[in-house]
Amino acid sequence: MVKIEIYRFSILNKAKEQQVLNFYNEEEDLLNTMNDFCAYINKNIRDYIDSQGKYRTFTLDGVQKLNHNNRTISGYFDSSYTGEKGKLKDRATNEKIIDIKADNLVSKRFFFLIYIPKNSKYGYLIVKEKKIMV
Numbered sequence: 707m708v709k710i711e712i713y714r715f716s717i718l719n720k721a722k723e724q725q726v727l728n729f730y731n732e733e734e735d736l737l738n739t740m741n742d743f744c745a746y747i748n749k750n751i752r753d754y755i756d757s758q759g760k761y762r763t764f765t766l767d768g769v770q771k772l773n774h775n776n777r778t779i780s781g782y783f784d785s786s787y788t789g790e791k792g793k794l795k796d797r798a799t800n801e802k803i804i805d806i807k808a809d810n811l812v813s814k815r816f817f818f819l820i821y822i823p824k825n826s827k828y829g830y831l832i833v834k835e836k837k838i839m840v
Contacts, residue, residue, distance in 0.1 A: 764785055
């Protein structure tokens with residue numbers, strides 16, 4: 707099963723007015739700001755302890771793709787966490803390849819697409835995740 711989440715976002719100025727996203731603060735294009743942010747999180751892995759005591763990391767899995775003509779940024783989020791034991795097995799033989807220890811990071815990829823239309827007060831973030839249904 708594939709899970710798709712869509713978020714709509716906007717920017718408000720100090721007067722609580724929505725801004726045109728390709729000209730917010732009367733000069734900046736949010737597409738460029740978001741691309742800079744993606745480049746930053748790709749180089750600077752964010753790590754933290756969640757409310758359940760699991761160590762987690764968040765970054766990008768590779769460099770994002772910027773398309774100025776379509777006004778999109780796409781790539782893959784990489785979210786990793788500890789706390790789950792398990793085994794990695796060979797699909798064909800069901801033989802154990804490696805034990806996954808509770809302190810190993812288990813990583814998941816999530817496709818994302820950021821779309822910021824020209825002359826719009828709204829932008830969109832789409833995140834796609836493959837779910838395993840049992």
